[in-house]
Amino acid sequence: MTPSKLLTVLAAAIIMQFTTAGTSGAGSTGHEHEVHWTYEGETGPERWGDLKPEFSACKAGHSQSPIDITGAVKTDLPAMETRYGDTTLRVINNGHAIQANYDKGSYAVIGGKRYDLLQFHFHGPSENTVEGKAFPLEGHLVHKSEDGKLAVIGILYKEGKENKTIGAVWENVPHEQGTEKAAKDEKINAKGIMPEAMAYYHFDGSLTTTPCTEGVSWNLLKTPVEISAKQIEEFRKYYKNSARPVQPLHGRVVNVSN
Numbered sequence: 512m513t514p515s516k517l518l519t520v521l522a523a524a525i526i527m528q529f530t531t532a533g534t535s536g537a538g539s540t541g542h543e544h545e546v547h548w549t550y551e552g553e554t555g556p557e558r559w560g561d562l563k564p565e566f567s568a569c570k571a572g573h574s575q576s577p578i579d580i581t582g583a584v585k586t587d588l589p590a591m592e593t594r595y596g597d598t599t600l601r602v603i604n605n606g607h608a609i610q611a612n613y614d615k616g617s618y619a620v621i622g623g624k625r626y627d628l629l630q631f632h633f634h635g636p637s638e639n640t641v642e643g644k645a646f647p648l649e650g651h652l653v654h655k656s657e658d659g660k661l662a663v664i665g666i667l668y669k670e671g672k673e674n675k676t677i678g679a680v681w682e683n684v685p686h687e688q689g690t691e692k693a694a695k696d697e698k699i700n701a702k703g704i705m706p707e708a709m710a711y712y713h714f715d716g717s718l719t720t721t722p723c724t725e726g727v728s729w730n731l732l733k734t735p736v737e738i739s740a741k742q743i744e745e746f747r748k749y750y751k752n753s754a755r756p757v758q759p760l761h762g763r764v765v766n767v768s769n
C-alpha cells in the first residue's frame with residue numbers, strides 16, 4: 512500500500528469511528544426511533560402528550576412537574592441524608608440537557624428510603640418556581656431506588672459568585688452531542704453544586720421531560736446556590752430555554768421541612 516493510500520484508509524477508518532461513536536452515543540438512551548421533542552414550536556411542551564402514545568402522561572397526568580411552589584405547608588419532614596462520594600467527571604450533552612453521569616456507590620436517604628445517585632443535569636431557566644419566581648438555572652440530582660422508584664433533589668441557582676464544580680462541568684462538555692466525555696484525571700463531588708442547608712420542599716411529581724412519567728419523589732432545596740453571570744451565560748450558549756412550563760397541582764400539597 513502506498514503511503515497516500517494508507518492515509519486514505521486511515522482517514523476513512525477514523526471518520527467511520529466518529530460516525531459510529533456519534534450514533535451509538537445518541538442511541539445509548541436505547542431508542543432507535545426516538546421521537547423528536549423540543550422546548551419550543553411544533554414539538555414543544557404543549558404537544559409532548561400527542562407526539563407518542565407513551566408520552567400521554569404529559570397531557571393526561573395529574574401530578575406533573577415542574578410546579579410553582581406557593582403556600583407550602585410546614586411539616587416535620589425527615590432530614591435528607593446525602594452520601595455522595597467523588598466521581599470521575601463524565602459529561603454528556605444529550606440534546607436536551609448538560610448532564611454529568613455519576614459513578615456507582617453514592618446515594619441519598621429520602622423519607623427513610625435509599626436511592627442511588629445516577630446523574631445530575633441542569634435546566635435553564637429553573638423549571639420549578641417559588642411564589643411565581645423563576646431562577647436562572649436549576650440542577651436535578653436524579654436517584655433510583657432498588658425497586659425502581661425515582662427521586663430528584665432539585666437545586667436553584669442565583670447569580671453571584673462562581674461555582675467551581677459547575678465550572679468543571681461546563682469546561683468538559685463534549686462538542687459532539689450524545690457522546691460522553693470523561694475527564695479521567697478529574698474528580699468532582701455532587702456536594703459541590705449543593706447548598707449546605709438541607710431544608711427542602713417535598714411534593715409528588717413526574718419527569719419534566721418526555722415521557723413525563725409520574726411517581727417521582729421531588730425534593731427541592733430551599734436555599735439557592737450562587738453561580739456567576741458568566742456561568743449562566745455559558746449555559747445559555749447550549750440551551751437558551753430548557754425549562755418545561757409549570758404544571759397544575761391538581762390538589763397536590765407541597766410540604767416544606769421545618
Ligand SMILES: [Zn+2]
Nearest residue numbers: 632634651719
Ligand atoms: Zn431535569
